[in-house]
Amino acid sequence: xxxxxxxxxxxxxxxxxxxxxxxxxxxxxxxxxxxxxxxxxxxxxxxxxxxxxxxxxxxxxxxxxxxxxxxxxxxxxxxxxxxxxxxxxxxxxxxxxxxxxxxxxxxxxxxxxxxxxxxxxxxxxxxxxxxxxxxxxxxxxxxxxxxxxxxxxxxxxxxxxxxxxxxxxxxxxxxxxxxxxxxxxxxxxxxxxxxxxxxxxxxxxxxxxxxxxxxxxxxxxxxxxxxxxxxxxxxxxxxxxxxxxxxxxxxxxxxxxxxxxxxxxxxxxxxxxxxxxxxxxxxxxxxxxxxxxxxxxxxxxxxxxxxxxxxxxxxxxxxxxxxxxxxxxxxxxxxxxxxxxxxxxxxxxxxxxxxxxxxxxxxxxxxxxxxxxxxxxxxxxxxxxxxxxxxxxxxxxxxxxxxxxxxxxxxxxxxxxxxxxxxxxxxxxxxxxxxxxxxxxxxxxxxxxxxxxxxxxxxxxxxxxxxxxxxxxxxxxxxxxxxxxxxxxxxxxxxxxxxxxxxxxxxxxxxxxxxxxxxxxxxxxxxxxxxxxxxxxxxxxxxxxxxxxxxxxxxxxxxxxxxxxxxxxxxxxxxxxxxxxxxxxxxxxxxxxxxxxxxxxxxxxxxxxxxxxxxxxxxxxxxxxx
Amino acid sequence: xxxxxxxxxxxxxxxxxxxxxxxxxxxxxxxxxxxxxxxxxxxxxxxxxxxxxxxxxxxxxxxxxxxxxxxxxxxxxxxxxxxxxxxxxxxxxxxxxxxxxxxxxxxxxxxxxxxxxxxxxxxxxxxxxxxxxxxxxxxxxxxxxxxxxxxxxxxxxxxxxxxxxxxxxxxxxxxxxxxxxxxxxxxxxxxxxxxxxxxxxxxxxxxxxxxxxxxxxxxxxxxxxxxxxxxxxxxxxxxxxxxxxxxxxxxxxxxxxxxxxxxxxxxxxxxxxxxxxxxxxxxxxxxxxxxxxxxxxxxxxxxxxxxxxxxxxxxxxxxxxxxxxxxxxxxxxxxxxxxxxxxxxxxxx
Numbered sequence: 018x019x020x021x022x023x024x025x026x027x028x029x030x031x032x033x034x035x036x037x038x039x040x041x042x043x044x045x046x047x048x049x050x051x052x053x054x055x056x057x058x059x060x061x062x063x064x065x066x067x068x069x070x071x072x073x074x075x076x077x078x079x080x081x082x083x084x085x086x087x088x089x090x091x092x093x094x095x096x097x098x099x100x101x102x103x104x105x106x107x108x109x110x111x112x113x114x115x116x117x118x119x120x121x122x123x124x125x126x127x128x129x130x131x132x133x134x135x136x137x138x139x140x141x142x143x144x145x146x147x148x149x150x151x152x153x154x155x156x157x158x159x160x161x162x163x164x165x166x167x168x169x170x171x172x173x174x175x176x177x178x179x180x181x182x183x184x185x186x187x188x189x190x191x192x193x194x195x196x197x198x199x200x201x202x203x204x205x206x207x208x209x210x211x212x213x214x215x216x217x218x219x220x221x222x223x224x225x226x227x228x229x230x231x232x233x234x235x236x237x238x239x240x241x242x243x244x245x246x247x248x249x250x251x252x253x254x255x256x257x258x259x260x261x262x263x264x265x266x267x268x269x270x271x272x273x274x275x276x277x278x279x280x281x282x283x284x285x286x287x288x289x290x291x292x293x294x295x296x297x298x299x300x301x302x303x304x305x306x307x308x309x310x311x312x313x314x315x316x317x318x319x320x321x322x323x324x325x326x327x328x329x330x331x332x333x334x335x336x337x338x339x340x341x342x343x344x345x346x347x348x349x350x351x352x353x354x355x356x357x358x359x360x361x362x363x364x365x366x367x368x369x370x371x372x373x374x375x376x377x378x379x380x381x382x383x384x385x386x387x388x389x390x391x392x393x394x395x396x397x398x399x400x401x402x403x404x405x406x407x408x409x410x411x412x413x414x415x416x417x418x419x420x421x422x423x424x425x426x427x428x429x430x431x432x433x434x435x436x437x438x439x440x441x442x443x444x445x446x447x448x449x450x451x452x453x454x455x456x457x458x459x460x461x462x463x464x465x466x467x468x469x470x471x472x473x474x475x476x477x478x479x480x481x482x483x484x485x486x487x488x489x490x491x492x493x494x495x496x497x498x499x500x501x502x503x504x505x506x507x508x509x510x511x512x513x514x515x516x517x518x519x520x521x522x523x524x525x526x527x528x529x530x531x532x533x534x535x536x537x538x539x540x541x542x543x544x545x546x547x548x549x550x551x552x553x554x555x556x557x558x559x560x561x562x563x564x565x566x567x568x569x570x571x572x573x574x575x576x577x578x579x580x581x582x583x584x585x586x587x588x589x590x591x592x593x594x595x596x597x598x599x600x601x602x603x604x605x606x607x608x609x610x611x612x613x614x615x616x617x618x619x620x621x622x623x624x625x626x627x628x629x630x631x632x633x634x635x636x637x638x639x640x641x642x643x
Numbered sequence: 644x645x646x647x648x649x650x651x652x653x654x655x656x657x658x659x660x661x662x663x664x665x666x667x668x669x670x671x672x673x674x675x676x677x678x679x680x681x682x683x684x685x686x687x688x689x690x691x692x693x694x695x696x697x698x699x700x701x702x703x704x705x706x707x708x709x710x711x712x713x714x715x716x717x718x719x720x721x722x723x724x725x726x727x728x729x730x731x732x733x734x735x736x737x738x739x740x741x742x743x744x745x746x747x748x749x750x751x752x753x754x755x756x757x758x759x760x761x762x763x764x765x766x767x768x769x770x771x772x773x774x775x776x777x778x779x780x781x782x783x784x785x786x787x788x789x790x791x792x793x794x795x796x797x798x799x800x801x802x803x804x805x806x807x808x809x810x811x812x813x814x815x816x817x818x819x820x821x822x823x824x825x826x827x828x829x830x831x832x833x834x835x836x837x838x839x840x841x842x843x844x845x846x847x848x849x850x851x852x853x854x855x856x857x858x859x860x861x862x863x864x865x866x867x868x869x870x871x872x873x874x875x876x877x878x879x880x881x882x883x884x885x886x887x888x889x890x891x892x893x894x895x896x897x898x899x900x901x902x903x904x905x906x907x908x909x910x911x912x913x914x915x916x917x918x919x920x921x922x923x924x925x926x927x928x929x930x931x932x933x934x935x936x937x938x939x940x941x942x943x944x945x946x947x948x949x950x951x952x953x954x955x956x957x958x959x960x961x962x963x964x965x966x967x968x969x970x971x972x973x974x975x976x977x978x979x980x981x982x983x984x985x986x987x988x989x990x991x992x
Contacts, residue, residue, distance in 0.1 A: 052992075232991035242987065248977040250969035251741050253734075274979045282965040284972055286741040290734065291767040298727070298734025298764070299741070305725060306703070307970035308742035328728050418988040421981040427974055460970070461703045461723035461739070462746050469700060471716055471724040483671075483716060 018130055021111040022213030024220045025055050025080035027091040029164070032104045033157070034097050036068030042157030043074040044413075045178055046164060050078060051233050051415065052174045053218050058084040058538075060412045062613055065258070065352045071100040078216065082223030084414060085539030088616030091214055092168075094160055096138065102126060113212060115160060115167070134208055136163050141199050146192065155196040162200025169211045171218070172201065232380075232418050236409035237313075239380035240339050241266035242419065243387025244311055245274060248427050249337070251310035253288045253299035255318060258351050259407035260341035263313035293318035297325040297336065304335045305472060307432070307460040309391050311337035316358050317347050319365070319402075326400050327366025330497070331474045333447075333456070335394035335401075335430075339387065342406040344612045353612025354407035356534055357584035362402045363562055363592055368475070369494055371501050373401045373508060374562040376533040377409065380416040382560075386509065388425075395430035397504050398458060406583075408535045408614040431457045438467040446470045446481035447493060454500030501563055508561035511568055516553035517544070523551035524628060525637050529575035531568075531604075533559040533589060536581045536615055543581075543620035552628060554579075559589070564596055572599045576637050579624050581607040583615050605631070660696035668693045670718040680832035680858030680873075681714050681780045687835050688749065688778075689718040691842035695889060702747045703739060707732040707761060710786035710860075711753030711779070730761025733768035733777075737958070740773050743968040744959045747846055748775035754795040755785050758813045762794075765815075769822045769851055774957035776845040776852045779815055780832070782860035783871035790863030801868030816855045816949060817935045820928055825955035826852035827931065829946045831876055832859070837946060840887035840914070844948065847889070849909040850955035857944060870942075881938055883923065883947025886915040908953055916948060925951045 021027065029046075033039035040061065047059035058077045064070040077087055092113040095104050102125075105114060110130040116122060118135025127133065138156040146152050165172055175197055183189040204210055241263050244252065254264045268287055275284045290296035296312045303310035314322060319340050329336045342358045344350035365372050375390060377383045383405060390401040431451075433441060438459065444467065447456050459468030470481035475493060478484040516528075532540040537558050544554045557571045572578050572593070580590040587606035594601045607623045609615035656664040668689045673682050692702060699721035706712035708729035715724040727735045736750050757765045757779050768777070783796040790803050797812045816829045826848045830838040838856065845852030857876050859865050865872045870879075890911035906914045906925055916925065924930065931950040938945035967976075 230988075230992070232988050234991045242984075246978055246984070248972075248974065250972060250977065251738060253738065274983065275977070277965040277976075280965060282963050284965050284967075284969070284976055286959075286962050286964055286969060288737065288741070288771075288962075291763055294731060295734040295737075295764055295767065298731045299738035301727070302705075302725070302735035302738025302740075303742040303969075304738070305735070306739040306742035306746075308738075310738060310742070324728055325731065332725075419984055421984045423981050425974075425978070459723070462701050462743065465698060465700050466721065469721050469723050471726060473726040 019111050020132060020213050021091045021109060024215060024217045025078055027078050027214040028087055028089060029076045029092045030090040031074040032093065032095040032097045032100050033072050035064055035066050035070045035072040038154035039157045042161050046161050047076050048178055049170050049174045050216060053171050053216060055216055055221060056082040056223055056415060058414060063352050071097055080221040083542040085542055086614050086616040088618030096156060136160060136203055145199060151192055158193050158196035159200035162197035163204035166201050166204035166210045167208065167212050169215045230418055231415045233413045233415055234380045235411055235413050236380045236383040236405050237262040237341065237411060238266040239383035240387045241270060243384040245270050246421060247388035247391040249309045249311050249391065251286050251303040251308050253290050253296040254312050255290050255293045255296045257315045257318050259343055259411045260313040260315045260339065263339050293321035297322040300336050301325055301329050301334050313339040315341050315343045319358055319361055323366045326372060327368060327370055328474055329400045330366060330370045332472050333398040335398055337390045337394050337401055339403045339405060341410040350612045354614050355583050355610060356406055359588035359592060362404060373397060373399060373504055375401065375403045376560050377403060377405055378534050378537040380414050381419060384419050392428040393507055396428050396507060397500060398430060398455060404534060406535055431455055433457050433459050433468060435464040438464045444468065445479045447479045449496050453503040454496050455503060505563045505565060510565050511560055512558040514556045516555050517548035519548050519551055519553040521551055522553055526576040528552060528554045529571060529578040530554050530556045530581060531578050532581040536583055539615055539617040539620055540581045542617035546621045547624060569597045572597060572603060577605055578603055579605050579607045581620055583609050585610045659693055661698060665690060665693045667721065668699055668719055670720045671716050673717040675710060676862045678861040680782065681711060683832040684778065684780055684856055684858055685714050685718045687838040688842055691839050692719060695843045695846060697747055702749060704749050705732050705736045706751040707756035709753040709756050711751055712756060714751045730756050731764055733764035736775050737768060737771060737773050740775060742970040745968055750775055750777040752779050754779060754781045754783060754793040758794040758815055766822055769819055769824045771958045772825055772850045772955060774850055778854045778856055780858040781855055782858050782864055784860050784864040786860050786863060797870040800870040803863050803866050814939060817932060819853045820932045820950055824853050825850040825952040827950045828948045829855045831857045831880060831946055833873060834882060837882055837884055840885050841948060843887040844914050847908045847910050847912045850957045876944060879943050881943045881945045883916060885948055888913045888915060906951055906953055914948065
């Protein structure tokens with residue numbers, strides 16, 4: 018049997034039982050690899066459950082710095098009999114299986130093409146630790162110790178991390194360190210260490226990642242920091258996985274960074290609302306009154322917020338909403354990742370509405386785009402929805418460090434204060450003075466005689482006086498469309514990459530790939546795989562809706578464009594078809610909607626399959642240049 | 644269509660402490676039906692704000708959806724207003740109050756807006772003790788959709804089409820008392836003598852002040868057999884009159900000794916209650932609940948100030964917000980800067 022080999026390039030997956038303390042041990046494993054300066058991307062694949070159901074933790078190690086899922090598992094660590102049979106079946110031929118050998122492995126679980134490493138984790142812990150809870154928890158640390166020997170993790174780093182994690186709790190540090198040692202020693206004495214897959218400091222093909230002093234953080238924390246730096250003062254929310262940690266992190270940072278030095282009082286307000294309807298209502302009220310306010314939610318919450326999103330669109334009230342997307346309805350797969358709120362968000366609400374969407378792909382973008390969302394919402398006087406997802410929001414990603422320009426000034430948009438109102442001869446709340454569809458706003462309490470108006474949905478004229486005239490309605494919604502056009506020049510532009518040079522192209526077709534958010538990392542990897550196979554593919558990563566004109570151009574310039582996304586209906590593809598003047602047949606959906614993040618291998622396979630059947634049907638656009 | 648009232652006012656109109664006349668508290672001309680109780684409430688709000696000398700632009704008016712929620716157009720034209728979403732005004736008011744604690748907030752809602760679609764938000768608004776005056780113009784029916792019974796329609800009340808309401812009505816004042824509202828009153832749109840001082844006291848109160856105002860619908864619910872008609876309300880009223888005396892003003896009316904209970908509000912203004920029966924006190928929540936219930940059982944409508952907690956702490960205080968309004972904070976107070984971010988980065992390596 019040929020064993021899988023590779024330096025800094027493999028996938029390890031942990032199969033655990035929810036609530037057994039595996040999360041912190043698995044995190045320890047991933048963080049140690051990160052501290053060794055090796056690109057790593059951990060992913061928690063967890064059930065909607067507190068205790069007892071199977072949970073997995075997948076760690077991708079990639080010398081080239083690929084942070085998306087690759088697909089397949091090279092080494093499986095299993096301490097969960099419930100899922101063991103399937104977990105073993107998921108291992109690639111030539112892969113490795115680490116398990117708790119306190120009980121012997123049943124014979125049908127032995128495959129010829131897998132190397133087995135039995136470690137009596139339970140037995141070791143029962144022998145070495147008296148406390149029943151520790152006996153349970155430290156099993157996980159024992160296997161991390163064993164992996165340190167098998168994969169050559171820097172043992173000093175592991176111990177440093179324990180010291181960081183349990184600062185001030187000496188007993189915990191010593192018991193964890195002992196468990197690490199036990200696993201490490203057992204593996205060294207029992208197995209032929211290290212394996213053919215292993216870690217090596219400096220053994221990367223992506224030195225740029227390490228030069229920029231990367232950080233390891235999740236998107237929800239980054240977005241929360243964006244809200245802090247963007248000057249948000251009101252956060253109203255209702256708990257919903259996977260968005261909850263956005264406001265949790267905001268609260269933690271605000272308690273540290275937003276306390277008035279003189280009085281100890283708070284320069285922020287956080288309200289856990291009774292539901293999502295109230296959460297966004299509070300945001301609308303606070304924004305209407307001139308504070309920067311935001312909420313965070315997920316799919317079902319987005320649905321509940323739709324009515325207010327419609328009002329805010331028509332009444333032109335800024336709203337910042339962070340949608341951490343998940344799979345399906347409340348009894349769907351709330352702890353699984355998808356990009357399936359695209360259409361619900363883009364056209365959120367009744368009447369003719371179009372909402373501004375931002376699509377972060379990294380924690381760094383979660384931070385930057387959240388700051389930007391507050392500027393955009395106030396500049397455009399409309400809701401701005403940040404379309405994150407569980408994979409980005411709740412998993413740790415290696416990211417360039419967050420950066421801040423101290424010269425940044427908040428863009429509060431067109432707001433007339435008392436002084437400006439005194440200088441203004443004729444003011445009407447919905448007069449399009451500048452021709453960009455954005456009108457001048459006033460805040461309650463600003464001026465004794467000028468600028469007061471009644472905010473309402475759409476039954477109004479340019480002077481904000483009640484009107485049910487059809488002409489006034491049409492004039493208003495046409496101006497809102499003009500404003501949406503203006504938004505195009507304010508939102509982040511798409512990122513494009515030319516194709517990787519291919520020596521002997523297998524096709525004359527001009528190929529493009531279009532993606533956004535967490536589909537980007539595995540898409541870039543898939544594009545590199547396909548380039549090696551002779552398929553050159555241009556890429557465009559959408560970062561905002563409304564779409565920039567370069568998107569139309571990109572589609573126009575290609576014979577086929579693969580639209581890579583994580584939902585069943587190809588929602589981004591549909592949005593592009595709806596909004597751009599392009600022939601729909603050019604856009605080939607590449608989809609994944611299983612709830613686990615899309616893999617590079619799946620993307621490459623789908624594109625490969627399509628090309629093998631499509632090439633003959635499609636006449637190249639520009640055959641002479643192909 | 645609303646249209647603008649003529650601006651001319653007689654020069655001898657009385658002025659308040661701000662030196663302005665009641666005309667400065669006008670809104671647009673009402674488009675509600677002639678004789679609608681809601682217009683009387685608008686008038687009471689207008690004169691309450693004038694008498695209390697609150698600068699109109701320092702008041703924000705918020706409403707939900709329905710006939711009631713159109714009302715803010717018809718008073719205080721110099722105030723910002725927000726006609727929001729059906730049943731969701733409480734959340735908008737909560738957010739607004741958090742953003743700027745210095746304004747006076749008046750919420751206008753109806754029985755459909757509060758007791759049905761907005762029940763959840765109403766209860767939570769009470770629970771959070773948002774500093775605002777919340778008035779329900781309560782007519783027991785849906786006006787804009789043409790007269791369906793609302794959740795506050797009384798058991799046995801006969802609707803315009805002759806149907807008898809088979810359900811017990813929701814008593815919003817009792818509900819507010821039970822949920823711990825710090826100021827609860829009930830009144831009648833036809834009783835300006837009582838409603839006006841109640842509104843003034845509510846605006847002076849630090850916290851959530853609820854006034855349930857029976858406000859007959861002349862078009863759909865003023866017929867014989869309706870328990871929220873003008874005639875029925877007048878006949879069944881148990882009114883507890885009161886005076887509101889702002890800080891430093893003197894009591895102008897004299898009452899017989901022993902018939903007055905005085906309550907001092909947090910801002911130093913005083914409420915004098917009289918003719919209420921010697922045994923009624925506004926500081927006993929359980930007694931208020933019992934009194935409201937007893938009146939209900941007898942088919943009477945108990946109006947007046949039912950309960951007041953003068954020591955109430957509002958949402959902003961309970962959240963320990965700094966005194967400067969959140970919407971007035973600038974970049975220096977909000978943004979921690981690049982050095983702090985560098986240290987945060989360091990902690991993530």
